[in-house]
Amino acid sequence: MTYLAKPKFRHPDLKKNALGFTHRDYEGSISTLCAGCGHDSISSAIIQACFELNIEPHRVAKLSGIGCSSKTPDYLLGQSHGFNSVHGRMPSVLTGANLANKDLIYMGVSGDGDSASIGLGQFVHCVRRGVNMVYITENNGVYGLTKGQFSATADKGSTSKAGGTNNDSPIDLVGMALLIGATFVARGFSGDKEQLVPLIMAAIAHKGPAFIDIISPCVAFNNHPGSTKSYDYVREHNEAVNRLDFWPNRESINVEYNEGDIISVPQHDGSVINLRKTHPDYDPTDRVKALEYVAHHAAKGEVVTGLLYLSPDSEDLHAHLNTVETPFNKLGEKELCPGAGMLEKINAALR
Ligand SMILES: Cc1ncc(C[n+]2csc(CCOP(=O)(O)OP(=O)(O)O)c2C)c(N)n1
Numbered sequence: 275m276t277y278l279a280k281p282k283f284r285h286p287d288l289k290k291n292a293l294g295f296t297h298r299d300y301e302g303s304i305s306t307l308c309a310g311c312g313h314d315s316i317s318s319a320i321i322q323a324c325f326e327l328n329i330e331p332h333r334v335a336k337l338s339g340i341g342c343s344s345k346t347p348d349y350l351l352g353q354s355h356g357f358n359s360v361h362g363r364m365p366s367v368l369t370g371a372n373l374a375n376k377d378l379i380y381m382g383v384s385g386d387g388d389s390a391s392i393g394l395g396q397f398v399h400c401v402r403r404g405v406n407m408v409y410i411t412e413n414n415g416v417y418g419l420t421k422g423q424f425s426a427t428a429d430k431g432s433t434s435k436a437g438g439t440n441n442d443s444p445i446d447l448v449g450m451a452l453l454i455g456a457t458f459v460a461r462g463f464s465g466d467k468e469q470l471v472p473l474i475m476a477a478i479a480h481k482g483p484a485f486i487d488i489i490s491p492c493v494a495f496n497n498h499p500g501s502t503k504s505y506d507y508v509r510e511h512n513e514a515v516n517r518l519d520f521w522p523n524r525e526s527i528n529v530e531y532n533e534g535d536i537i538s539v540p541q542h543d544g545s546v547i548n549l550r551k552t553h554p555d556y557d558p559t560d561r562v563k564a565l566e567y568v569a570h571h572a573a574k575g576e577v578v579t580g581l582l583y584l585s586p587d588s589e590d591l592h593a594h595l596n597t598v599e600t601p602f603n604k605l606g607e608k609e610l611c612p613g614a615g616m617l618e619k620i621n622a623a624l625r
């Protein structure tokens with residue numbers, strides 16, 4: 275982690291959002307990542323998404339594991355809550371925090387090593403339990419922080435910078451998220467901010483486990499010919515199935531679309547996700563077809579991006595557990611210790 279503060283100077287005419295904040299109010303400390311690292315572009319997309327959504331920084335909790343990607347929460351939302359946990363263990367810390375206070379916006383920021391290698395078990399259980407969160411993997415196919423070993427998302431046959439070939443089958447985190455019940459599944463590319471910012475905004479508005487796999491090239495160890503996570507490879511093989519327009523709070527839609535080209539899905543918070551189809555046959559509300567589509571195109575070496583699946587009837591862990599309206603951390607002694615009479619009643623009901 276770095277503790278280098280950014281200079282406070284800012285241009286007086288910077289655009290302000292409805293809260294009177296500029297994007298600088300959503301920044302963190304100065305990044306220490308390599309110049310050109312995809313992870314920095316993702317940080318800037320998260321900053322822009324929170325600025326556009328008029329989010330009060332103190333309402334966000336950002337959590338991460340270990341890796342260059344897991345360092346990035348330090349470079350954004352400097353006024354938000356943050357917890358940098360242990361390698362691969364962010365999901366359980368996030369689950370616990372969410373159970374204690376469901377009023378915050380939870381953002382888990384992870385890497386392909388952090389989530390697909392050491393943290394795979396944690397990742398899948400956090401998603402299948404339905405934790406209300408935005409879970410982002412900054413996927414570069416390598417362990418960047420420890421000098422570029424192949425991670426579990428590296429494609430079979432891709433080569434390392436030193437020339438070694440990866441013979442292991444890859445784990446596709448998008449396919450995994452679809453299989454285990456994520457209610458919002460997307461793939462983005464750090465080099466396409468226009469696509470990425472609305473994806474992040476929509477994921478924040480979504481209630482339930484929202485997962486975004488973001489291909490994020492590692493310029494130090496995985497940006498050469500032979501890599502399938504390089505800037506050149508992803509630009510050449512990127513197949514966007516849709517483009518997302520996100521309207522917070524049901525603002526009037528004044529864009530012209532041909533009928534059938536757009537899918538509108540209202541979210542719990544009153545916002546509307548509008549999907550402009552670029553592939554007329556792609557149906558983002560069909561989980562099984564999404565799985566098949568993504569796998570089919572991956573076999574051809576294509577990187578399918580966009581909002582790949584969205585459940586209109588999503589629920590979260592608190593709904594599954596039928597927890598009380600008030601967040602646990604705001605309950606008083608009276609609610610938490612209702613007395614011997616209540617305990618007797620509960621025990622009697624279980625006999
Ligand atoms: C328990 C544990 N095992 C191994 C490590 C060493 N380690 C640190 S970061 C990392 C991999 C990070 O890869 P990824 O999550 O893909 O992040 P990136 O650096 O590529 O962004 C490893 C293996 C560690 N810190 N802790």
Ligand code: SF4
Pocket residue numbers: 306307308310311312313342343414418419491492493494495
């Ligand atoms: S080593 Fe790779 S992942 Fe880490 S900061 Fe450098 S470019 Fe980014």
Ligand SMILES: [Mg+2]
Pocket residue numbers: 341343385386387412413414415416417418425
């Ligand atoms: Mg990585």
